[in-house]
Amino acid sequence: MTDSTVRKTDSTEQSHKAHVLTLPLENAQADREPHSYERWLITKLMRMAGSPPVTFRLWNGELIEPEDQEAQFVLTLTDHKALYSLVANPNLAFGDLYAAGRLTIDGDLPDLMETLYRAVHNARQKWPKWLDALWKNHNPRATGIAEAKENIHHHYDLGNEFYQLWLDQAEMQYTCAYYEQPDLSLEQAQLAKLEHVCRKLRLKPGMTVVEAGCGWGGLARYMARHYGVTVHSYNISREQLTYAEQEAKKQGLDHLITYVEDDYRNIEGQYDAFVSVGMLEHVGKENFEALSELIKRSLKPDGIALLHSIGRNRPMLMNAWIEKRIFPGAYPPSIGEFMEICEHGDFSVLDVENLRLHYAQTLTHWLDRFNASEDEVADMYDAHFTRAWRLYLAGSIAAFRAGSLQLFQVVFTHGDNNQLPRSRADLYQSTAAPEEA
Amino acid sequence: MTDSTVRKTDSTEQSHKAHVLTLPLENAQADREPHSYERWLITKLMRMAGSPPVTFRLWNGELIEPEDQEAQFVLTLTDHKALYSLVANPNLAFGDLYAAGRLTIDGDLPDLMETLYRAVHNARQKWPKWLDALWKNHNPRATGIAEAKENIHHHYDLGNEFYQLWLDQAEMQYTCAYYEQPDLSLEQAQLAKLEHVCRKLRLKPGMTVVEAGCGWGGLARYMARHYGVTVHSYNISREQLTYAEQEAKKQGLDHLITYVEDDYRNIEGQYDAFVSVGMLEHVGKENFEALSELIKRSLKPDGIALLHSIGRNRPMLMNAWIEKRIFPGAYPPSIGEFMEICEHGDFSVLDVENLRLHYAQTLTHWLDRFNASEDEVADMYDAHFTRAWRLYLAGSIAAFRAGSLQLFQVVFTHGDNNQLPRSRADLYQSTAAPEEA
Structure with a gap:
């Protein structure tokens, strides 16, 4: 059995009802028959x-149906050891087993993950303490300057060709898009996000902007192109910067943009705007005070700062598998934690917007394109990598849909700055998305 | 000498330069000559x-000029004991002495207060610890159900006639207005605030709303009148409720509105919206978890909550004089503290807006009207009360201008609610303020 249903069809249109197979597994490893306590363990799990x-499908083809309800999904375990990994550390093992092809899924992958997130979220309140400690315990990696370079390299230096397969063709945005209207294309929604960010910063021609963590440099180019501002953009991913510089040159914007290969902590100068889209998740709480001080000294007296970050409704560690296998060092903060940055720097928060469901929609577009390019991804890497990334994208859709993750845009300024926008009406005077993209 | 400059002219148009008088004080109490260490004490202070x-003007008419700069204001002390009160506990004594007529001011009162707030805010960082402890230390009053009734009675039951003298004529709003455009009248801006709140709650006809702390009931009437919703509004101020009920009846809205004379903690039922404008300041941090649980159980699964409250950039006690003499039990929270409500209830924050300078403008309108009605206020109460309230209004203008106080509107919903507005564009489709009011 394969998870071809997920792979080959559009995940948004697929039937949610799984086709429950009772045939023995193809390609199953030779394994012994399940013990009765293993069946009990699954029920308990x-x-x-x-x-x-x-429904759980065991390595011998046997089915364990859910209690008092019809199954919507089938999880197949290809060997008995997979079961023990899952029980011992479900957060980590679910992803590892799926990536290894030892746990396969019938049914829509984002839907399954959302169902699991919601169920676990509610059940977790009743866990005994020892179980909570056993299952939740993991230590995110450090985010010092040396570790940050490794952490970022692990993810962002996978190769521009890889990301080009499934990110938008407009500005290679690897962050939440802004679906101002539900039917926008990924390209339109990403450009709308860039526009929305520029409007929140109240950019005017001739202003100076510093950007902490610039990805492939799309925001810097958008700001230079549409707002005539001068931008200094910092990033520690060489792969991304090479692309960013080439694009800026190609678009004739290199006189306005300086891409700097350096850690954000080394930002120098004072600017009209400080912006960071999708970097705070990698900063780590232990660096919030330093970030606060950095923004304090980098922002002119009437400057505006905007941080765009994945977040939480309450403090919680990143999912162990995502943190270990996909995003080392990642930690999405709650607004309360975020406020350590603002309070430490005596900043005044002007505006917080939560774009949670926009990220679910962004990720759905990414997953569709990723699935459509799956053979190319498998050629670039291997089937293990492909499955891991499919799960990461699908699981992220689920996390945003289930409310396990949030997406915050926080706008703030120095506490004594009275040069403030009167209202937010200027953000909405015209649509942010281009008609075509 | 009197502070007639402040009293008789429009505070927004008045010259900022004080007219420094060197004549001996009229009506000064017979007092001994100042000692040289008293001069030194003032310089130190x-x-x-x-x-x-x-410039400090002592009880014998002697002037102590500021160092290395020209004076913009003159503070006169009518007796030597006033100086010792001021040095021992400036936060409390400044207000008490001003109210007693023992400290008088030449110059624009809000401007002076803003200047003092900004100067002290910067200087405070360098205070020795003992001074910090001496000057900042005070314990806000408790906010249990019994104390809350006393606290609220102290302020809000001063008499509707009193508040009618200087609040807007439209809906008696004693909270921050929304100056969508700078030249709105107080009435227009207060109605715009009510409209802005309704839009943020995404009210639709037939919905049900519960309101915690309703003042004179204006928001409830606005919601019923313009949105056709059913409202339950809680308040513990009898004076205010009597007015609210009469107005609702007069306007033919009493079939949609139930005003309940009870503590917000006794709210029952489930509603499409939970709203509270200007009550959180009186709730007290120790009650945030209970408030969170209350909202959790009062809000339907897809309901929206909005709390509108004075706040801070970082946790800080209320100014001692305001807390003791004007608003017993008041504590404006920082967003970080506010988040205890949201995190405890597993709520998802959708939107935070800071209307800080709108409150400075609201208060400026209030102060102008208050000053124009000063003789009536003095007839209702006495000169001491009149001075205290003038200082409270002017000091509040200053606190919002200097960034010492903020005004947050926080919109949130249950963490698992996916019935969310796509964007905030709907808040800005038309002006919120009526053309006339």
Whole structure:
């Protein structure tokens, strides 16, 4: 059995009802028959996970149906050791087993993940303390200057060709888009995001902007192109910067943009705007005070800062598998934690917007394109990598849909700055998205 | 000498330069000559306060000019004991002495207060710890159900006639207005605030709303009148409720509105919206978890909550004089503290807006009207009360201008609610203020 249903069809249109197979597994490893306590363990595991509508299919083809409800998904374990990994550390093992092809899924992957997130979120309140400690415990990696370089290299230096397969063709935005209207294309929504950010910063021609973490440099080019500002953009991913510089040159914007290969902590100078889109997740709470001080000294007296970041409703560690396998060092802060940056710097928060469901939609577009390019991804890397990334994208859709992750844009300024926009009406005077993109 | 300059002219148009008088005080109490260490004490006090451009005029008419700058204001002390009160506890004594007529001011009162706030804010960082402890230390009153009734009675039951003298004539709003355009009248801006709140709540006809702390009931009437919703509004101020009920009846809205004379903690039922404008300041941090649980159980699964409150950039006690003499039990929270409400209830924050300078403008309108009605206020109460309230209004203007106080509107919903507005564009599709009011 494969998870071809997920792979080959558009995940948004697919039937949510799984086709429950009872045939023995193709390609299954030779394995012994399940023990009765293993069946009991699965029942127990499902209860601890809040009894989601999931059928378990064991390595011998045997089915364990959910209690008191019809199954919407089938999870197949290809060997008995997979079960023990799952029970011991479900957060980490679910992803590892899926990536290894030892846990396969019938049914829509984002839907399954959302169902699991919601079920576990509710069930977790009733876990005994020892289980909570066992299952939640992991230590995110450090985010000092040396580690940050490794952490970022791990993810962002996978190769521009890889990201070009499934990110937008407009500005290679690897952050939440802004679906001002529900039917925008990914390209339109990403450009709308850039426009929305520029409007929140109240950019005017001739202003200076510093950007901490610039990805492939799309925001800097958008700001230079549409607002005539001068931008200094910092990034520690060489792969991304090479692309960013080439694009700026190609578009004739290199006189306005300086891409700097350096850690954000080394930002120098004073600017009219400080912006960071999708970097705070990698900063780490232990560096919030330093970031606050950096923004304090980098922002002119009437300057505006905007941080755009994945966040939480309350403090919580990043999912262990995502943190270990996909985004080392990642930690999405709650607004309360975020406020350590603002309070430490005596900043005044002007505006917070939550774009949670916009990220679910962005990721759905990414996953569709990723699935469509799956063979190319497998050629670039291997099937393990492809499955891991599919799960990461699908799981992220689910996390935003289930409310496990949020997307905050926070705008703030120095506490004594009275040069403030009167209202937010100027953000909405015209649509942010271009008609075509 | 009197502070007639402040009283008789429009505070927004008045010259900022004080007319420094060197004549002996009229009506001064017979007092001994100042000692040389008293002069030294004043110089020291001014340094600790960040060297504002203030001349001190002593009880014998003698002037102590500020160092290295021209004075913009003159503070007169009518007796030597006033000086010792001021040095021992400036936060409390400044207001008490002003109210008693023992400290008088030449110059624009809000401007002076803003200058002092800014100077002290910067200087405070360098205070020795003992001074910080001496000057900042006070314990806000408790906010249990019994104390809350007393606290609220102290302020809000002063008499509707009193508040009618200087609040807007439209809906008696004693909270921050929304000056969508700079030249709105107080009435227009207050109605714009009500409209802005309704839009943020995404009210639709037939919905149900619960309001915690309703003042004179204006928001409830606005919601019923313009949005056709059913409202339950809680308040513990009898004076205010009597007015609210009469107005609702007069306007033929009493079939949609129930005003309940009870503590917000006794709210029952489930609603499409939970709203509270200007009550959180009186709730007290120790009650945030209970408030969170209350909102959790009062809000339907897809309901929206909005709290509108004075706040801070970082946790800080309320000014001692305001807390003791004007608003017993008041504590404006920082957003970080505010987030205890949201995190405890697993709420998702959708939107935060800071209307700080709108409150400075609201208060300026209030102060102008208050000053114009000063003789009536003095007839209702006495000169002491009149001076205290003038200082409270002027000091509040200053606190909002100097960034010492903020005004937050926070919109949130249950963490698992996906029935969310796509963007905030709907808040800005038309002006919120009526053309006339």
